[in-house]
Each structure stands twice: as C-alpha cells, then as structure tokens.
Amino acid sequence: MARNLLASVSGRTKKLFVSPAWRTKRTMLILMAIEFPLVVAVLTLFGIAHPNTYRTKLWQQGADLGYNSAPNAILYAMANYKPVKTPLVWSGHLTNFNLVISVLQTFILICKIPMITLNTFYPMLSLLVHCFLLALYSYSAYGQTGHDTLDPRRPSTGLPWYIKESCDIASTSTLKGYCLQAKSAFVVTVLVLVLFCIYVILSIHSAIPTAAQREQYEAEQAEKRERNAAIAKLQAEIDAEAKAYAEEASHMSVDPYWAQQQGQFQRSPGFAPQMSPGGIAAAPSSPYGQWAAHYAQQPQQQYYQPVSPGGSMAPMKSPAYDPPPEQYQQPEQYQQPPAVTPRTEAFQHLSGGSRSDLPLRQQ
Template sequence: MVRVWFARQWRMPKLFTALLILEFLLTVATLTLMGIADPNTYRTKLWQNGFDQGFNSSPNSILYYYANWLPAKVPTVWSQYMTTFNVVISVLSMFILLVKSIMFVLHIFIPALSVFVHALLVALYAVSIYNQSRPDMSDPDHPSPGLPWYLSKGCSYAEPGNHGYCLQARASFAVVIVMTALFATYLGHSIWSAIPTEREKVAREAEYQSDLEMKKLSMYHDDEMSRDERREMHRQMFLNLPKTPNTPGFGVHNPMTPRTTAFTQLNGGAMPTPVGIGPSGSLPLRDFNGAKDVPDGR
C-alpha cells in the first residue's frame, strides 16, 4: 500500500519568521490603502478625470442605462465590486496572518496546511491584479484597451485635486503585486518544506511499523483471553484509574465551631458557659408548648 506522508517540521524556520514580519508590514499598508479607497473616495473622480482627458468612458454613461431601464454596464476597473473585493481580501489577509502566526508559534501550522492557505491567497490577489488592470471598452468613442490611465500614463495627467488620489491608486496596485509575490514565496517555501527528507521518511516508517506491531500484539492478546479474563482486566483498569481525593468536612476547618481552640481564642480564651446550666451540669428542659423553661427533675 502506498502511503503519502508530509513533513511536519519547517525547513529554515527563521526564513518563515522573517516572512511573517514582512507580511505584517505589507498587510497593514494594504489594509490602510484599501480602507481609504472604500467606498468611493476617488474611484469616480479618476474615472471622470480620464474622460476629460479622452482616455476612457464617462461616469455619466450610467445615467443613459438607468434612463432606458437597462442594467448599468460599469467597467470593472471603475466598479464598486473592485473596491469591495480589495477591502475584503485585505481584512482576510490580516485575519489569516494573526491565526497562522499563533499556530506557527504553537508548532501546529504544518507545511501542508500552509500550501493550501497560501495557494488561496495567491489566487485572491491575482484576481485583484486582474480587476485593477481591466480595460474600459464601454464607450466606443473613448476605448481604453490596456491599463487604466493612472497606471499607463502616470499622474502627470491628473487634475490638481486628483494628483494625490492618483498616487494612492498606483500605490494600491503596487502593494497588491508585492503581496502576490510574497504569498508566492510562502507557497514555494511551503511546498519545499512539505516534502519529507530521506531521514524523515525512515523515521516515519519505523514509527508506523512500531504502531502496527503493537496493534497486532494487542489483537492477538485479546483473542487468547476468555470472556471472564477480559472482564477482569477491564475491572482492574477501572479500579486503577485516578480517584478524586476525599475532602474534609466543612466543620473541621470552621473557626466558629464551639468548643474548639479557634473559637476559644476568638472569645478571649474563655470557654462560654451555656445559660441555665445547674450545679449538676444538666441543661434545663424546654417546654415545647412555648410557655417557659421547666426546672430540672420535673
């Protein structure tokens, strides 16, 4: 039978730690840039700026579709979907970073799990790059077959109020590319670490054979035992389980219990004398009808 094993330990764990530190800095920058852009801080302004320069369609074209009861055909690069998608993946990246950092410290973030996680992140950020570089062909008079104007032509065509927004849009695109490269590095390191070495294969094979022999011996031992012997063995196992120690009663350690050393010390060292004790040392009898105390000997 073919057994597929993955390595449990990381190769070059210091490299993984350095990648975590770098990822934290880039994730904070990504989350900041995407949060500033949401929901529509500068997307429509750059869209209108490109139309004024003759680079792409106009944002007012949506009004034509609405007036004719047609679904609005907003180019992906100028859509709310792109902005929301970027915010979602940046928040997800921060969450995954915190979780995998804790799991790595606890030595439970194995390379095989890392392959799955970082392959997902590479795919998500690749989609983000694709969305931000989509063409704008919605207006036949102003086609934009390549990258949007703020990426292909630079911010020299930005209007005075949009120059800072143009730089932010370019920074968002750049940080997404860097994050994709970082997660691709994670993915390669994870695949390399998930492949066990010859020494690990020998150790895992020996461990597997040892467990297999123990199971066989246990099965043979159970088959040779009679029903009464198995019952006695199970009873002995139950009797040898750790028991909860008995706890002393409440009154043993209660310092206010009468006729104890603690009670005597609290009362100045004198033992209280019950009211009504006669010379004979007997207590008076109580009339249970509630009338009075009945003298002794009645």
C-alpha cells in the same frame, strides 16, 4: 490480478508521507516580518478608498483625458433601455472586495505568528492558506487592471490611465494625490502576490520529506503496526476465552449443577433429616420426631359429623388423638426447699407448733 493490483496500490499509498516540519523555519519568520508592513499598507490604502473616495473621480478624469468612458454613460444607457454593466475597475464591488481581503489577511497574519512559533502551522496548512489568499489577491489585481469598453469611441483595453500614465497629468493636485494612492494600492497588491508565491513554494518544499524523515516515519509506522498486532492478538484471546466460557455455561443445566454441589458438600449426620412413615421430616434427636411418626400412623379423623336425616348438623367433635407411645422428655424437677434449720425448729416449738406447717423465709 485485481487483488495484486489493489495490494500494490495500497502499499504505495502507505508510503505517502507529508512532512509536518519546516525545513526553513527561520525564512518563514523573516517573510512574516516582511508581510507585516505590507499588510498595514494594504489595509490603509484599501480603507481610504472605501467606499468611494476617489473611484468615480478618477473615472471622470480618465474620460476628460480621453482614456476611458465617462460615468454618465451608465445613465445614458439606462435612459435608452440598454442593458449595461459597470466595468469592474470602476465598480463598488471591487472596492468592497479589496477591503475585505485586507482585513482577512491581517487576521491570518495575527494567527500565523503564534502558530509557527508553537510548531502548529504545518506546511500543508500553509499551502492551503496562502493558495487561498493568492487567489483572492489575484482577483483583486485583475480587477484593478480591468478593461473599460463601455464607450466604443474611447475603449480602454490595457491598464487604467492612473497606472500606465504619470499622475502629473491630473488636472488638480487632489486628483493627483488620488492617482498616487490608487497606483500605490496596485503596487502593494503586486508585492503581496509575490510574497504569497514565495510562501507557496516554501510550503511545497517543506512538505516533501527528506530521507531521514521518511526513515523515521517508517520506523514509527512499523512500531504502530506491531502494537496494533499485539492488541489484536490479545483481543482474540479474550474473545476465545469468553466464547468457551459461554459454551460451557450453555451446556450446563441446573440438575447436574446441584448434583455436583451435593457431591462436594456433605451434610452433617446430626442435621440430616429423616422421613417418618407418613412422609414428615423430623430430626431423630428432637422429641417431636416421635410424635410426628406416631401421628402419621393414626387414621384420618373427621372434624364434622355427617348430616342427620332430619337435616340438622350434629355438633362438631374434636378429633381424638391417642397419646404417643413415648412421653416427652420430662424436664428436670425443681429442687426441694432446703431442710428446716435448728433455729426454725426451736421457734416452731416455742410457738406451739401452730405455724410449723408454713415454711419460713430464709434469713
């Protein structure tokens, strides 16, 4: 039963398929065109606010208007040795965080445009990227709307004053401008969050395959299984042949192998060696074969005489070998010089015959 359950689960997992193509690629391009000015706005506003252009000033302005605590509340708490933590909405951590995520979003947008043009920005990848950016900007929006309960007399449990109130209540025009910048940064952050939510929805919609995509995927998988089966079959045949060859080679020894070779290749009778009575092989066609046979029949000769009773060694005797019964084949005799010509005889006769016994050089 467990095996059947495992097979059913594996069969279901094989049918899982995520589409790698966008259903609405044109919509994605339009959304990227909308995202570009938002990225520029976010990067500009967060860049102006970094590191502390107007954060502390708005904090003090809110304290003067009675909406939140004052920045010097941190100093009073530290002087009284009370643990205190700066509210997130007025902290430098939030300012740095906003600048970092704006730079990251700009880099991702620069990478998304060529990737979706080359069909490499898949829906699942888009889902992961935009979920990550959505989480980052959600934290940024949460920080910009954070509470300030540092001063119990003036707690701020809602939105900061620069968001929920009009910027006209600021005491100076400079603070009014800072209030408008902080309000604009929050609005752009909300728009970016909405855009990323649309990205996530489109990514999920495109990742779910259609009926045509599923049929194409199943056909490709069936072809792949057939190809793998053919390769496995061929590999099994090769392994079987190799195993049979190894077994045959292991059962074959050296002696039967040379016996088989001698049975297949017969040597020529003219070159077949013959053993003499003494055990020395010699070719019968060679004159040395008769000498070797004769030498084998001779008794072994001693090369040294035994020591005499006086202690002196007798001189060495050379072994006496009897000549072989048959002499070697005599080489052909040199031809005799040619007969004396009549001219030479006449010359010898005239010279008195004193040099008639010496052969003359042939002319």
